[in-house]
Amino acid sequence: MPLIRIHDDPTEFAKEALLDISNGITLNHVITTQWSTWHLWDYLDRAHLIQREIQAAISEDEDLSSNFNETDIALIATKESATSDYDHHVIAAIIFPSFCIVSDTSLHSSALVIYLGQTVQCEERMLFSGRSGRGLYRYYQDANGKNILESGSTSNSQWKQLGYEIDPVAAIQDLAIPGAREWSPHGTGVPVSKLVALRSLFNYKPVRYHSIPVGDKHLVTACQIKVDFANRRIQMQIPLEDWLSRAENQEFKNRVLQDTLIMLEYSVENPAAMELRLELGSTKDNDLGPQTRKYIVLMSEFGEKLGLPKSDFLGMAKGVYRAWSRVDESVEVPENWPEV
Numbered sequence: 509m510p511l512i513r514i515h516d517d518p519t520e521f522a523k524e525a526l527l528d529i530s531n532g533i534t535l536n537h538v539i540t541t542q543w544s545t546w547h548l549w550d551y552l553d554r555a556h557l558i559q560r561e562i563q564a565a566i567s568e569d570e571d572l573s574s575n576f577n578e579t580d581i582a583l584i585a586t587k588e589s590a591t592s593d594y595d596h597h598v599i600a601a602i603i604f605p606s607f608c609i610v611s612d613t614s615l616h617s618s619a620l621v622i623y624l625g626q627t628v629q630c631e632e633r634m635l636f637s638g639r640s641g642r643g644l645y646r647y648y649q650d651a652n653g654k655n656i657l658e659s660g661s662t663s664n665s666q667w668k669q670l671g672y673e674i675d676p677v678a679a680i681q682d683l684a685i686p687g688a689r690e691w692s693p694h695g696t697g698v699p700v701s702k703l704v705a706l707r708s709l710f711n712y713k714p715v716r717y718h719s720i721p722v723g724d725k726h727l728v729t730a731c732q733i734k735v736d737f738a739n740r741r742i743q744m745q746i747p748l749e750d751w752l753s754r755a756e757n758q759e760f761k762n763r764v765l766q767d768t769l770i771m772l773e774y775s776v777e778n779p780a781a782m783e784l785r786l787e788l789g790s791t792k793d794n795d796l797g798p799q800t801r802k803y804i805v806l807m808s809e810f811g812e813k814l815g816l817p818k819s820d821f822l823g824m825a826k827g828v829y830r831a832w833s834r835v836d837e838s839v840e841v842p843e844n845w846p847e848v
Contacts, residue, residue, distance in 0.1 A: 512673050514655055515580050517604045522575035526602070529565045529572070530611055530619035533558055538617040539727065542815065544704040546735070546824065551614070552598050556676045558611045559583055559600040576602075583676065586659070586668040597659055597668060608647055608657055614705070615643030615659075617720050617727060622647040624655065632718040633705075633729050634781050635663060636745060640718070697835040698737040702824075706731040706815045714750035716780035731814040735824050737831050740788045742824060744807055746814065748782040760813070763806060784810070788828050796842035805846050822846060 518526070537558055545551060563578035586597045600611040610620045615630040622628045622645050630643035644660040646667070658667040708730040713719060719726035730751060734743040746752055752761050764784070786803050796804075808821040822845065832839040 512582065512584055512603055512657070512671055513580075514603045514605055515576075517606050518575050522572065523607075523609075525569070525572055526562075526566070526576065527609055527619055527621060529569075530562055530609055533561045533565070534611040534613060534619050535617055535722070538613050538707060539709065539722065541613070542704060542706050543614045544702070546702045546704055546820075552676070554613060555583055555598045555600050555611075558613070562600065562611070582673045584657070584670045585672045585674045586670050597670065598674065599659075599670065601657070601670070603655070603657065605655065610645060610657075612643070612645075612659075617707075620645060622657070624649065629662070631720065634717070634732070634745060636732070636734060636743060636783065637663075638781060638783075639663075696738050698831040701737060702735040704733040704735075704816070704820075704824075705729055706733075706811070708815050710750075714747065717747045717750045731811060731816065733811065733816070733821070733824070735828065737828055740828055740832060742786045742788065742807065742828070744784045744786075744810060745781050746784070746810060748780060750780065751814075752782060757813075760810065786825070788825065796844050801844070801846060808846070 537554060541554060543551065543554075559581050562581045566572045566576050566578045566581070581600060581602050584599055584601050584603075597614075602609050605624070607621055607623045610622060612620065612630070617631060620628055620630070624647050627644060627646040630645070632640050632642050635641045641661060641663040644662060645658070646660070647655065647657050650656050657670045659670060660667040706729070708728055709722060709725040710719065710728050710730070711725060713721075713726050714728055717728050717730075719728045721727075728747070728750070730747060732745045736743065751757060752764075764782075784807060786800075786807055788800065804822065804825050808818045808825075811821045812818045826841065826845060829839060829841045833841050
């Protein structure tokens, strides 16, 4: 896998034109798709589609095509291949000596410009801890005079170098397929946890949740889902004051409060969010059990309301049972599964 290429700095006009195109394409993907590690190939394909669309825009613009070659826009990865620590990351980007332009829909709704010697914060997002966090990018020159692009997070001190250009076929073969086979570090023989983030366009500006204005609407990461295979649990985080407690969603709130579904309101760390926790235990005689079935349906309806097809959530819950049925004889995939 080749190391990243660094291209000659463009004119200011060409830089602004390229940034404008990258912004529009990135935002369109953020609005119309979800970010997910449930199917890693979808996540990698998203970066590839952004790369292709920026390339096409360059080739169709006479001024831009005179400044850039469409192949200058690259898929850049943190690793040559997936490893057991499951920390690879793929973006669409173009690298210059004095700055770079990055499209990373998992962390930011528009393209990022990172100048040499600069650290840039991505958009604020709610973490499952109840605290807020941000992704980070930095671009600097090391002691040997080599330009380095890295990604990180405000929630930890680890930085990952984005140092390899990768083609789409290699991304699937070397990252997505091995990554899909990553096992939990707890020695259970089940997959690592998977994450899904759903962005929604609200007709109003949220009070507590971070949002991005898009026309007369506001873009919000309104639902996050963590499928925790090792603990047989699905966690769903939703806005409390900015969504669930609003009058139009009172029916949903009443259904949650009337049930014994495990929920955690972040009244101390952050009153903005509510977390629903669905515990998926053993099954008996292939039966899901009325309470578990009821909670799965309820959470699937929450997800659907915020942009996740109900069938996707049901598939996640079934995936937990399917994974455990391979390693624990007390667990079977229930036959009385809710219908879409």
